[in-house]
Amino acid sequence: MTQIAIDAAFDSGNIEVLSIDGNTARLAITRDHMSEFAQWFHFRVTGAQGEAVELKITGLNASAYPGGWPDYDACVTEDREYWTRAASSFDAGEENGTLTIRYTPAGNVAWFAYFAPYSMERHHDLVSEAAASEGVELVRLGTTLDGQPLDMLEMGEGETQVWLYARQHPGETQAEWWMEGALECLTDPADPVARALRQRCRLHIVPNCNPDGSRRGHLRTNAVGTNLNREWANPNPEKSPEVLAIRNSMDETGVDFAMDVHADEAIPAVFLAGYEGIPSWTDDLGEQFYSYQRILDRRTPDFQTKLGYPKTPAGKANLGMSTNQVAERFGACAMTLEMPYKDLADAPEPEQGWSPERCKLLARDCLAALLEWLDTE
Numbered sequence: 001m002t003q004i005a006i007d008a009a010f011d012s013g014n015i016e017v018l019s020i021d022g023n024t025a026r027l028a029i030t031r032d033h034m035s036e037f038a039q040w041f042h043f044r045v046t047g048a049q050g051e052a053v054e055l056k057i058t059g060l061n062a063s064a065y066p067g068g069w070p071d072y073d074a075c076v077t078e079d080r081e082y083w084t085r086a087a088s089s090f091d092a093g094e095e096n097g098t099l100t101i102r103y104t105p106a107g108n109v110a111w112f113a114y115f116a117p118y119s120m121e122r123h124h125d126l127v128s129e130a131a132a133s134e135g136v137e138l139v140r141l142g143t144t145l146d147g148q149p150l151d152m153l154e155m156g157e158g159e160t161q162v163w164l165y166a167r168q169h170p171g172e173t174q175a176e177w178w179m180e181g182a183l184e185c186l187t188d189p190a191d192p193v194a195r196a197l198r199q200r201c202r203l204h205i206v207p208n209c210n211p212d213g214s215r216r217g218h219l220r221t222n223a224v225g226t227n228l229n230r231e232w233a234n235p236n237p238e239k240s241p242e243v244l245a246i247r248n249s250m251d252e253t254g255v256d257f258a259m260d261v262h263a264d265e266a267i268p269a270v271f272l273a274g275y276e277g278i279p280s281w282t283d284d285l286g287e288q289f290y291s292y293q294r295i296l297d298r299r300t301p302d303f304q305t306k307l308g309y310p311k312t313p314a315g316k317a318n319l320g321m322s323t324n325q326v327a328e329r330f331g332a333c334a335m336t337l338e339m340p341y342k343d344l345a346d347a348p349e350p351e352q353g354w355s356p357e358r359c360k361l362l363a364r365d366c367l368a369a370l371l372e373w374l375d376t377e
């Protein structure tokens with residue numbers, strides 16, 4: 001009997017092969033280095049052209065977010081461009097929680113991932129193409145613990161300081177697809193929203209806050225197992241140099257509006273989280289966030305306000321989280337954008353589910369909402 005082969009020794013690859021029997025494989029996700037988090041997977045399968053394969057990812061009751069697996073279909077591509085979904089089912093009672101992925105590859109190789117990956121090579125293409133655009137400056141903010149550059153792009157001539165940053169959590173690749181959409185818009189000299197924003201704002205954009213976690217195939221942490229979005233109160237060079245570099249740069253520019261881009265494992269919706277519970281909360285500052293949320297809700301059917309995180313009670317905000325720290329530190333309107341791994345419950349698209357294409361379109365709506373929001377301030 002011929003066996004399929006499974007590989008993951010490449011940029012952002014993550015899977016451990018427990019056993020292979022013909023076209024069936026038992027697999028497990030490797031934990032983020034020096035941490036307990038496990039959820040991101042990315043591997044390829046060869047040797048099953050035209051034949052059904054069954055891929056069983058086991059042990060998921062111990063993953064970071066077990067609630068991410070019910071109603072989730074794995075992402076799959078054969079051409080590494082167009083990502084669709086492979087029918088998947090979760091059984092909490094099989095081998096401590098097993099996601100079974102079923103797929104019949106048309107060709108000899110198929111790639112599977114938790115969400116469409118965004119490689120470091122593509123990241124460098126994105127940064128370099130944007131940096132070559134008229135009026136865009138590339139700032140090298142610092143060096144990661146693995147020795148990779150941490151890059152920021154700046155543009156615009158206005159007074160309002162806008163910060164957009166993504167992938168503190170590296171397995172949330174949706175966030176960098178969003179960045180690709182945002183940068184395509186902002187660097188287009190013909191785009192009316194981009195032209196108006198660049199006239200009125202100075203934009204500071206960090207497309208990938210966690211290059212090490214990205215390349216290592218982590219879900220949530222950097223090279224030494226640090227969850228960067230808990231470090232914003234006291235970042236340090238040993239554990240969280242990425243956050244220290246970004247926050248120092250923010251201290252130089254100030255911040256009026258900030259969006260930290262993420263994805264949520266369990267909730268089948270796009271939503272925003274604000275900064276309720278910060279010590280210096282005022283209803284006026286809070287209204288800046290609610291106003292933006294209403295504008296985005298009106299602009300795109302892919303956004304909604306029914307599903308999301310509960311509001312933090314007064315005075316209980318965790319200032320280690322980026323947007324709480326930025327709202328408190330600068331009096332800024334600072335929000336977290338969350339996109340799903342699953343499809344949208346309200347607006348499903350069964351072939352692709354939530355996809356890179358939809359992340360990019362959402363970014364354009366977020367920028368158009370920002371322009372409208374500036375007029376309300």
Ligand code: ZN
Nearest residue numbers: 169172262263
């Ligand atoms: Zn996140």
